[in-house]
Amino acid sequence: MQGLARPSDRRPPLPRPLTPFVGRERELADLRRLLADPDCRLLTLVGPGGFGKTRLALQAAAQVAGSEHEPCFVDLPAVRAPGRLAQAIADALGLPLAGAAPPSAQLISHLREKRCLLVLDNFEHLLDLDAAPAEAIAFLGDLLEAAPGVKALVTSREALNLLGEWRYPVGGLSFPPAGPAPAPVETYGAVQLFVQAARRVSPDFSPADEADGIARLCRMVEGMPLARSWPPPGPGRSPAPPSRTRSPAAPNCCTPTCATCPSIIAAYRPSSARPGNG
Ligand SMILES: Nc1ncnc2c1ncn2[C@@H]1O[C@H](COP(=O)(O)OP(=O)(O)OP(=O)(O)O)[C@@H](O)[C@H]1O
Ligand SMILES: [Mg+2]
Numbered sequence: 001m002q003g004l005a006r007p008s009d010r011r012p013p014l015p016r017p018l019t020p021f022v023g024r025e026r027e028l029a030d031l032r033r034l035l036a037d038p039d040c041r042l043l044t045l046v047g048p049g050g051f052g053k054t055r056l057a058l059q060a061a062a063q064v065a066g067s068e069h070e071p072c073f074v075d076l077p078a079v080r081a082p083g084r085l086a087q088a089i090a091d092a093l094g095l096p097l098a099g100a101a102p103p104s105a106q107l108i109s110h111l112r113e114k115r116c117l118l119v120l121d122n123f124e125h126l127l128d129l130d131a132a133p134a135e136a137i138a139f140l141g142d143l144l145e146a147a148p149g150v151k152a153l154v155t156s157r158e159a160l161n162l163l164g165e166w167r168y169p170v171g172g173l174s175f176p177p178a179g180p181a182p183a184p185v186e187t188y189g190a191v192q193l194f195v196q197a198a199r200r201v202s203p204d205f206s207p208a209d210e211a212d213g214i215a216r217l218c219r220m221v222e223g224m225p226l227a228r229s230w231p232p233p234g235p236g237r238s239p240a241p242p243s244r245t246r247s248p249a250a251p252n253c254c255t256p257t258c259a260t261c262p263s264i265i266a267a268y269r270p271s272s273a274r275p276g277n278g
Helices: 025-036 053-064 082-093 103-111 124-128 133-146 189-201 207-220 261-268
Strands: 042-046 071-075 116-121 150-156 165-169
Touching: 025 042, 025 053, 025 150, 025 165, 042 053, 053 071, 053 116, 053 150, 071 082, 082 103, 082 116, 082 133, 103 133, 124 133, 133 150, 189 207
Parallel strands: 042 150, 042 165, 071 116, 116 150
Antiparallel strands: none
């Protein structure tokens, strides 16, 4: 693999989320090892929506930035047809395609002798499109076969089922178990994220006052990131805005003393289950 060059220096940097990354130490160590493994060329982070696949992929990619496989982020929901995947990758790499040859052929020819890590985010979007979803998967397979220095880190709600794919399941953040917790609640990732979000709207929010309720809430959603900001709890405050339905089912109870959790529960409850929505 020696002698393979990086594709270009014109690609944009990885997106930088506005909020700090929390937890996932074990997953990041696993991904660092997998991405360093020359046999692992296609690694798919698979898990339900909202569980943090994109965040984890970005963090894992940032870990390899500056290495021989410089990461390049490709935002797939912006791609309107499976046949546009090659153009989207070329755009993300800052690679102008020109000439009569199809974009897929031009891209493969450009990357044949190059090294990089393509971060293909939300691949399930391409699988959901009506027109020939297999086309996108087949193109990715062709690209990886033709370009031995290219790796792909994919996020998707479904596996790609491509020969050579390594799958890494993404579940929730760590959360306190039921019963006596073996560690303080604030050491669990799901709790840290909850507290971080609560403090963005209530800077003096104290998790100590609500530790049991927060732990229970994080358990109920199995560590799903509760990352959005809510209006501070309190009488007369308007409820949180509607949220998309997520998996697992949103919690429907909390400790009676918990002042913060009701607005969070409301935010994660499917809109059809909310009062006033039928
Ligand atoms: N480890 C984390 N640290 C901080 N924020 C996180 C973390 N994991 C997830 N989040 C936040 O939780 C929200 C959902 O995460 P993300 O978008 O990565 O989920 P996803 O699994 O990619 O969802 P989808 O399948 O809908 O694309 C985002 O606001 C993200 O910033
Ligand atoms: Mg995502």
